[in-house]
Amino acid sequence: MFNIIIKESKEFLREKTYLFFFILFPILLVFLLGNLLNESDIAESTIGTVRIDYQINTEDAYQTAAIGSFLDTLKKEKGIVLKETKDLEQSKRSAGEDKIAAAVSFSGYPLQIQVFEGTDRVKNRTVEAILRGFIQNNRAATAVMKSAPDQLTGLKVEKADYAVQNKLKIHRSMIDYYAISMVVMIAFFSTIVGANAFMGERQNKTINRLIIAPQNRVSMFLQKICGMVPQSLLQIGIIMVVSVVVFHANYGANWESNLYLFLLFFVITFCMVSIGAVVGLVIKMNPFIVLMPVIWIMMFCGGSYSKEIDIKGISDKMPNYLFQKAAFDVAIFGNYNFANRIILACVLITIAALMVGAFLFYRKEEER
Amino acid sequence: MSSYVEVRNLTKKYGELIAVDNLNFEVEKNEIFGLLGPNGAGKSTTLSVLTTLSDLNKGDIEVCGYDIRKDKMKIKQLIGMVPQDIAVYEQLSALENVRFFASLYGLKGKRLTSAAKEALEFVGLADRQSMKPKQMSGGMRRRLNIACGIAHDPGLIVMDEPTVGVDAQSREHILNSICTLRDRGATVIYTSHYMNEVEEICDRIAIIDKGQMIACGTKAELVSLVTDVQSIYIETKLSSDTLELEIRKKLKVMPNVKAVAIEGNIIRIDLLIEQNSITRIIEQFMTFGLPIMNIKSEVPNLDTMFLTLTGHELR
Numbered sequence: 001m002f003n004i005i006i007k008e009s010k011e012f013l014r015e016k017t018y019l020f021f022f023i024l025f026p027i028l029l030v031f032l033l034g035n036l037l038n039e040s041d042i043a044e045s046t047i048g049t050v051r052i053d054y055q056i057n058t059e060d061a062y063q064t065a066a067i068g069s070f071l072d073t074l075k076k077e078k079g080i081v082l083k084e085t086k087d088l089e090q091s092k093r094s095a096g097e098d099k100i101a102a103a104v105s106f107s108g109y110p111l112q113i114q115v116f117e118g119t120d121r122v123k124n125r126t127v128e129a130i131l132r133g134f135i136q137n138n139r140a141a142t143a144v145m146k147s148a149p150d151q152l153t154g155l156k157v158e159k160a161d162y163a164v165q166n167k168l169k170i171h172r173s174m175i176d177y178y179a180i181s182m183v184v185m186i187a188f189f190s191t192i193v194g195a196n197a198f199m200g201e202r203q204n205k206t207i208n209r210l211i212i213a214p215q216n217r218v219s220m221f222l223q224k225i226c227g228m229v230p231q232s233l234l235q236i237g238i239i240m241v242v243s244v245v246v247f248h249a250n251y252g253a254n255w256e257s258n259l260y261l262f263l264l265f266f267v268i269t270f271c272m273v274s275i276g277a278v279v280g281l282v283i284k285m286n287p288f289i290v291l292m293p294v295i296w297i298m299m300f301c302g303g304s305y306s307k308e309i310d311i312k313g314i315s316d317k318m319p320n321y322l323f324q325k326a327a328f329d330v331a332i333f334g335n336y337n338f339a340n341r342i343i344l345a346c347v348l349i350t351i352a353a354l355m356v357g358a359f360l361f362y363r364k365e366e367e368r
Numbered sequence: 369m370s371s372y373v374e375v376r377n378l379t380k381k382y383g384e385l386i387a388v389d390n391l392n393f394e395v396e397k398n399e400i401f402g403l404l405g406p407n408g409a410g411k412s413t414t415l416s417v418l419t420t421l422s423d424l425n426k427g428d429i430e431v432c433g434y435d436i437r438k439d440k441m442k443i444k445q446l447i448g449m450v451p452q453d454i455a456v457y458e459q460l461s462a463l464e465n466v467r468f469f470a471s472l473y474g475l476k477g478k479r480l481t482s483a484a485k486e487a488l489e490f491v492g493l494a495d496r497q498s499m500k501p502k503q504m505s506g507g508m509r510r511r512l513n514i515a516c517g518i519a520h521d522p523g524l525i526v527m528d529e530p531t532v533g534v535d536a537q538s539r540e541h542i543l544n545s546i547c548t549l550r551d552r553g554a555t556v557i558y559t560s561h562y563m564n565e566v567e568e569i570c571d572r573i574a575i576i577d578k579g580q581m582i583a584c585g586t587k588a589e590l591v592s593l594v595t596d597v598q599s600i601y602i603e604t605k606l607s608s609d610t611l612e613l614e615i616r617k618k619l620k621v622m623p624n625v626k627a628v629a630i631e632g633n634i635i636r637i638d639l640l641i642e643q644n645s646i647t648r649i650i651e652q653f654m655t656f657g658l659p660i661m662n663i664k665s666e667v668p669n670l671d672t673m674f675l676t677l678t679g680h681e682l683r
Contacts, residue, residue, distance in 0.1 A: 003472075010459065011459045205454070206455045206457060208421055208455060209451070209455050209472075209516070210472070211420075213469075213472035213473065214472075214473060365423070
């Protein structure tokens with residue numbers, strides 16, 4: 001089992017082109033893009049003041065108290081301006097015109113929260129994070145109210161998760177943005193590594209030697225894919241460590257979220273390797289020529305090279321955009337929900353790709 | 369079953385193209401069996417099926433008593449393949465390459481290392497085991513290609529044109545190595561389109577053309593098929609392709625002429641040994657108005673035999 005894994009790792013580490021494209025190049029990009037754009041674009045300052053109009057329409061005393069407590073906490077936060085509105089329609093129009101970040105309505109029992117967002121994605125995400133914190137705490141409050149009403153007075157509404165980064169004094173900059181987007185880019189480049197794993201065997205004609213060996217083909221295919229694991233871990237690890245240690249980039253707010261991000265990046269990378277393996281078994285052309293333009297276009301449209309790239313209806317559909325969003329949710333907002341969904345989706349896609357790849361390799365005949 | 373390899377009615381198609389058509393042959397244990405034929409004759413396809421690289425459409429193959437359909441894994445374990453193309457990993461050293469391929473056959477630990485080193489020593493690369501293939505000469509790469517196929521000590525070694533593009537010294541080394549493998553107990557199936565190589569090392573030879581068996585036997589047996597034929601070589605000065613075609617056409621229809629081949633300024637005519645047959649050839653040649661610079665006659669060899677049996681040259 002390990003001979004194929006060792007062989008794959010040796011080939012990767014000795015191939016200078018791979019080392020440049022998959023390790024050195026992304027590190028250079030983190031440094032260059034991060035530093036060049038850092039002065040012109042500080043992540044925190046772009047958010048600016050978040051103005052929210054709200055309206056409360058609930059007669060439930062506990063809900064009203066919980067909302068009130070939450071809003072009081074928020075009002076103490078610098079950069080957030082809350083205003084109670086009597087004309088929700090007017091506030092909705094203001095949100096539509098980006099005069100305010102959002103209009104929020106709290107109504108009914110059980111409590112319904114309606115958010116009318118503006119068009120600023122960053123502010124929208126901030127509003128979502130604020131409300132997510134409230135919803136989580138409100139659920140806790142409801143649970144306590146039902147099981148132990150006497151403890152309700154002792155329940156404090158915690159700060160919303162958006163505040164985590166302020167609490168930890170992390171000053172977010174563009175280098176943080178590129179530290180994450182470059183790992184995502186490298187994950188996508190891994191499709192080329194996956195494709196080359198089989199295309200390389202075909203070009204070397206060594207695939208025939210593998211096919212005639214007295215080994216189970218499915219097992220051999222999986223061994224080759226597992227052979228990509230050490231290099232995937234190495235790639236991600238090196239980029240993350242160098243970005244943090246040398247360029248002082250920030251990923252997660254703490255060890256837990258950094259480890260989670262590492263896992264997220266690894267799952268994405270492995271998924272891309274598996275897809276690449278299938279591509280390498282199907283196409284006859286050089287995978288670099290086939291995949292590289294696709295990846296670059298995707299990276300460009302998905303905002304990996306600049307967060308200013310936002311093509312309506314396209315950018316937010318790009319897989320790299322979704323991966324970056326998941327990573328930023330964890331890194332900035334401490335929110336794991338979307339990242340969990342991404343991990344699950346990647347695992348399912350990986351399993352499907354491995355099954356297809358194993359089938360193709362099982363059926364493979366001589367390469368001439 | 370007495371033979372080590374038995375091929376019966378083997379047919380292999382690629383779509384509509386019949387690459388191998390009802391082929392039959394047997395290979396005895398400890399013999400070097402040559403498959404001889406021009407490019408596209410079906411040699412590589414035959415080896416491909418025999419080594420389990422592709423499936424056969426019709427027929428039966430047995431290796432060491434194992435049926436290729438039922439006991440594929442057992443046959444795989446017995447076979448060592450030396451492919452026509454050099455199939456090694458450029459980023460791995462010679463020793464790492466041989467070790468890796470041998471490990472696919474279940475060799476492990478010290479046994480694996482010693483088998484890999486022995487294989488390298490056998491092909492004369494013991495002192496180059498740390499060298500990567502890209503640092504090697506063409507001949508050394510060929511020898512490494514052989515080492516990768518034989519390190520696991522296979523009972524049947526299948527070699528598909530292992531000397532293509534190598535220098536004379538490496539070729540000699542490779543041919544000697546193949547004979548040594550046979551002497552050590554291996555059975556070798558060897559394909560080539562170099563007639564002299566096949567003549568030199570093969571115990572028996574099968575002639576294949578257009579996917580079919582033309583003849584099979586020892587060199588002496590094959591040559592005996594054409595003992596009544598002699599080759600006449602006429603050196604002249606050919607001026608144009610048109611003239612070449614005309615000469616070929618006119619000579620071919622002459623009585624007793626079995627085949628005509630032209631290479632440069634030398635025309636080779638295979639004809640039945642009969643009284644005045646050479647005289648008639650020379651008379652006909654004079655009508656072309658070409659000078660005869662040199663003329664010689666040769667007894668039949670495998671080249672003559674191939675040309676006579678197939679009507680065209682080996683290459």
